[in-house]
Amino acid sequence: MAPRTDIFDLARLRLSAGEGRRLELGVALGEYDFGNERYATDPALVPVTLDISRMTHAGYALRLRFEAAVTGPCMRCLERAAPVVVVDAREVDQEGGGEELSSPYVEGELLDLAVWARDAYALGLPGQVLCREDCAGLCPVCAVDLNEAGPEHLHESSPDPRWAKLRELKLD
Ligand SMILES: [Zn+2]
Ligand SMILES: [Zn+2]
Secondary structure, eight states, rough: OOOOSSSSGGGOOOOTOOOEEEEEEEEEEEEEEEEEEEEEEEEEEEEEEEEEEESSSEEEEEEEEEEEEEEEEOOOOSSEOOOEEEEEEEEETTTTOOGGGGGGTTTTEEEEEHHHHHHHHHHHSSSSSSHHHOOOOOOOOOOHHHHHHHHTOOOSSOOOOOHHHHHHHHHO
């Protein structure tokens, strides 16, 4: 397992212009607050692939790739959810290159890998953390898990969905 890296010193690679290097590192992403719940990543120490290219004019082109599951309660049924988030992020940092060519994660030749990875992962998070995409959630009346109870789970008081369909038709 690659050792945990927070800050990576790009200068120590001593790359000359046009040269590149691929590194396998480990990053701890920490936890994410999401809809009043805390979510962790699995694994906690995520193996990442970092591609570093030294550009012709002083500067770096960087690519960061990794995947990790975001784990915590499903936002619909509260069972354990662990959807995998895949990250493929790029940054360019060129000295005097102006705002567009200046990465917020590079200070001098120090790359803040931990913060970059954390931000990139946050951008890749799904809108909702679900145990599976079509999770049926909990019954709004009795809170039974509808994934187990099935679509035939109904209450006396709940209107027959067929009548709802008929009412829609009448409105048209
Ligand atoms: Zn669920
Ligand atoms: Zn119910």
